[in-house]
Amino acid sequence: MTAMPAIPLSVGASRVVRGVRVPHVCGDPALSEDRDHELRARIVTTALNALTTPVSTPTLFEPDQTVLEEVAR
Amino acid sequence: MAEAIRVVHYLNQFFGGMGGEAQAYEPVQVKPGPVGPGRALQGALGDQATIVGTLIAGDNYFTEELDAAKPAVEAYLDELRPDAVIAGPAFDAGRYGLACAEVCRIASARNIPAVTGMHPDNAGILTYRNDVLAVSTGTDSTEMVAILRQMATLALKRVRGTELGPAVAEGYVPTGRRQEVMHDKYGYERAADMLLARMAAKPYHSEMCLTGYDDVTPAPPLRDLKDAVIGLVSSGGLVPRGNRDRLVGSKAEQFFKYDIEQVGSLTVEEWESVHGGFGTLILNTKDPNYAMPLSTVRYLEDAGHIKQVYPQFFSTTGNATAVSAARRMGGEIASELTANRVDGVLLVAT
Numbered sequence: 010m011t012a013m014p015a016i017p018l019s020v021g022a023s024r025v026v027r028g029v030r031v032p033h034v035c036g037d038p039a040l041s042e043d044r045d046h047e048l049r050a051r052i053v054t055t056a057l058n059a060l061t062t063p064v065s066t067p068t069l070f071e072p073d074q075t076v077l078e079e080v081a082r
Numbered sequence: 083m084a085e086a087i088r089v090v091h092y093l094n095q096f097f098g099g100m101g102g103e104a105q106a107y108e109p110v111q112v113k114p115g116p117v118g119p120g121r122a123l124q125g126a127l128g129d130q131a132t133i134v135g136t137l138i139a140g141d142n143y144f145t146e147e148l149d150a151a152k153p154a155v156e157a158y159l160d161e162l163r164p165d166a167v168i169a170g171p172a173f174d175a176g177r178y179g180l181a182c183a184e185v186c187r188i189a190s191a192r193n194i195p196a197v198t199g200m201h202p203d204n205a206g207i208l209t210y211r212n213d214v215l216a217v218s219t220g221t222d223s224t225e226m227v228a229i230l231r232q233m234a235t236l237a238l239k240r241v242r243g244t245e246l247g248p249a250v251a252e253g254y255v256p257t258g259r260r261q262e263v264m265h266d267k268y269g270y271e272r273a274a275d276m277l278l279a280r281m282a283a284k285p286y287h288s289e290m291c292l293t294g295y296d297d298v299t300p301a302p303p304l305r306d307l308k309d310a311v312i313g314l315v316s317s318g319g320l321v322p323r324g325n326r327d328r329l330v331g332s333k334a335e336q337f338f339k340y341d342i343e344q345v346g347s348l349t350v351e352e353w354e355s356v357h358g359g360f361g362t363l364i365l366n367t368k369d370p371n372y373a374m375p376l377s378t379v380r381y382l383e384d385a386g387h388i389k390q391v392y393p394q395f396f397s398t399t400g401n402a403t404a405v406s407a408a409r410r411m412g413g414e415i416a417s418e419l420t421a422n423r424v425d426g427v428l429l430v431a432t
Contacts, residue, residue, distance in 0.1 A: 022298070
């Protein structure tokens with residue numbers, strides 16, 4: 010789980026989940042508490058689901074895109 | 083001609099003719115002259131050197147009882163007074179490779195040139211790459227005689243103080259040392275030659291030797307999250323406030339374990355990040371769970387999405403960390419999690 014997925018993907022980490030920002034990988038303090046809770050749950054759920062997904066090469070898992078777009082703004 | 087060079091050879095219990103795994107706890111012992119592959123080694127050394135004794139130890143003994151094995155080897159070396167020590171070859175045998183590397187390090191510490199032979203991925207190389215001179219081998223012990231010949235040549239060079247050429251030319255595993263050499267051609271000419279060779283699909287050797295990363299085989303997927311014990315690891319420099327273990331803010335070589343069995347969430351009153359590579363204001367004034375989502379994982383645990391969170395989390399600082407240190411720490415953390423039957427791990431890398 011990282012805000013800089015290019016690095017773990019380039020060194021061969023098998024399952025990589027895109028986080029938000031380096032200082033707050035697993036959520037976003039700029040969101041309301043409820044939305045942040047939802048975002049955190051999506052990121053962690055994406056990571057847990059990645060553990061159940063077969064991969065053969067380094068693979069990037071994106072948490073729900075609509076939530077992340079809101080975060081990026 | 084000068085007196086023949088004295089060589090001590092190291093072998094494990096198998097190549098030393100004692101037996102297989104049942105003899106893997108045999109302590110360090112000595113036999114006079116060459117033993118087993120040592121006879122071929124003596125043939126390769128010819129009349130230039132004599133194997134004065136063969137040290138033999140069980141693989142398990144050497145790696146598990148290192149504190150006893152080391153002084154035993156030291157005592158035998160002091161007694162046999164070799165001019166060179168030759169260990170193995172160990173090919174891809176990890177315990178044997180580690181033992182060979184240790185024997186070489188003991189000899190080197192006594193200013194006795196030492197040579198071993200093993201596969202570049204052997205644990206002996208991964209652990210002591212910079213400390214040992216090892217002929218690069220494959221995994222096939224039928225190469226034994228050819229490898230022993232190379233080891234003999236390198237050992238004799240070392241005893242005579244002959245400077246060694248580059249690893250590729252001499253056939254040893256790169257040790258990470260750099261040496262200045264004079265080329266006949268300027269750099270731009272060599273670069274142009276390489277480019278032309280590449281365009282013509284001809285072989286060429288790059289002068290940039292980049293460290294490669296491990297080729298990691300992905301772990302098979304978990305069948306059922308609801309039945310999974312999940313471990314937590316963070317390189318975000320998270321520690322109990324006060325940093326009692328003095329985790330460093332950069333170039334970490336250590337990781338620490340913290341008990342979270344009774345912890346539902348990481349609070350700023352009790353936890354902090356000592357990471358020196360990014361602004362930790364948010365983690366340290368608002369919510370440390372951003373660098374390790376304990377509160378969210380607990381929420382999912384309570385909801386029955388996963389069976390259990392492993393009761394300790396592993397913490398280090400990922401900031402200008404040496405790849406070798408990261409590899410070692412990762413291996414140690416993974417071993418402990420595996421031994422404790424953790425099914426999957428969430429690792430936050432800041």
